[in-house]
Amino acid sequence: MKRIVDKVGWGIMLTLACVVTLYAFTYLFIDTGGDSPVKQRFLERPLVGYSHLFGGGLAILLGPFALSTRFRKRNLNLHRWMGRAYLIGVLFSGLAGLYSATPCRRHIVLDPRVNGRRESVNGREN
DSSP: HHHHHHHHHHHHHHHHHHHHHHHHHHHHEEEEEEEEHHHHHHHHSHHHHHHHHHHHHHHHHHHHHHHHHHHHHHOHHHHHHHHHHHHHHHHHHHHHHHHSSSSEEEEEEEEEETEEEEETTTTOOO
């Protein structure tokens, strides 16, 4: 019974990882239309966006294989190479995500003088 539960759990995890990866790759390669702030940031810094989406999608897709003892025992060399690719994906996605998390051109900062808020554009007050 435990073996069946393990197989079903691993299958669900792999399926969800594939769905999330397909979503990331869809955002990479298919014009989804619309004009969201995320898409604007992506167009401002395309290399950062591609690095974040591709690296994250790769890491999410390879992650379940790292948790499979059976896969590791049968394919030790492939498991190691997939682990290296996973780490590279996490590195690129993480660094790109941190870079993207820097403040936008227009952001709101707290200021007790004006109802607790002040708008700032490019570091200058409005």
